[in-house]
Amino acid sequence: MTEATTSAPIDPLQACLDGAYVDEVVEVRAQGPVPPRRALHTIRTEHFDVHNDGDLLHVGHRVPPELVDDDLAGMLADELFGPGWLRGPDLFERIFTGTVRTSRSGALDSWELFYRNTMMRLEQCVDGPGVGGHSTIADYAPVYARAESLLAPGSVLELGSCFGFLSLRIAASGRRTTASDLSPGTTRLLAEMAPRLGIPLTAVAADAGHFPGDDASADTVLAIHLLEHLDAEHGERVLAEAVRVAARRVVIAVPLEEEADETWGHVRTISLDDLTEWGRATGLPFEVSEHHGGWLVLDKR
Incomplete structure (x- = not known):
């Protein structure tokens, strides 16, 4: 189980480094299809691979652009935090931020994708059945x-x-x-x-x-x-x-x-x-x- 310790505030608009969101706690990057063999000490779920090298928690995600919205919170809860692999709201927010930031190359473009997707799905849910399931x-x-x-x-x-x-x-x-x-x-x-x-x-x-x-x-x-x-x-x-x-x-x-x-x-x-x-x-x-x-x-x- 991994939990973030006290660290610097999250900057949602910080620049990515070589395509990865990196702060003093996590490195998050988008990745392609997973290889058939599981890496040693890696947590693998439907959308995430996670391992800790002692310095940073490394997170690879396979979240497509159309799913970059606020339902990402439920995805993280269901796959990583609910089962107890990870814990703590600070770590949750850092992985959430990193996943959004690596969905598109630019900071503002990635967050605009997140906001537009969320507002559209929220409108669907308010007006009708909207998104099914959890x-x-x-x-x-x-x-x-x-x-x-x-x-x-x-x-x-x-x-x-x-x-x-x-x-x-x-x-x-x-x-x-x-x-x-x-x-x-x-x-x-x-x-x-x-x-x-x-x-x-x-x-x-x-x-x-x-x-x-x-x-x-x-x-x-x-x-x-x-x-x-x-x-x-x-x-x-x-x-x-x-x-x-x-x-x-x-x-x-x-x-x-x-x-x-x-x-x-x-x-x-x-x-x-x-x-x-x-x-x-x-x-x-x-x-x-x-x-x-x-x-x-x-x-x-």
Whole structure:
């Protein structure tokens, strides 16, 4: 079992070296058909070959361009992290980044492929059955659709937006939208991708517990599958910030898990009772419901 140790932040736009994504933890490169014999100490799955030489974890992938989308997360979970060959969210993110980066030669071109494929498949899943079988995109499509249905009129701020797919969908509908994430690399990537997709969007790198915005500066504030990644104290600060920045409504969504899923970086479980307690603590009108997870909606007016 291999797990990444503390290392430098991931730069999703860094240049590849001789066709490979290389950082201080992993080397990832695209490869052709696998040879018939298994190399010594190599983990081989349908889409990946992995071995560790003591300095770097070397990953060869056979992910075709048409499958370079956010379902790559499920692929990594199913083939490498779920079985226990690898573990840790940092290592997961590095292999994910390296696989996308080596799907095309240019940094922006590779991420544009990833974003366009994901947005197309997300649209298919929201509007119909979309991608069949197990699919990361199909799993979060109904969550995004629910979040979109709960928006108050006006502008939107999403805290913890990650790649920003939900924010992009909202912005494409004509709303003034800001996507915020703790990772400067992720927000920089989103700021580069939005114009390529023809979508006006503001991306801000910020801790969701200390957002640099005025009181009541966004009509709706979203925290969709964010709080399970944060400890209780940090989560309380995020909820307080969401209430402060929202002019009309706060929408919180969390997965309902029996155990926190480490593969996805979850550090705690949150129940419907927890959501109810949070709602009562704000003193605002609120509603708790269940739809592909738990939901807390707070109304300020």
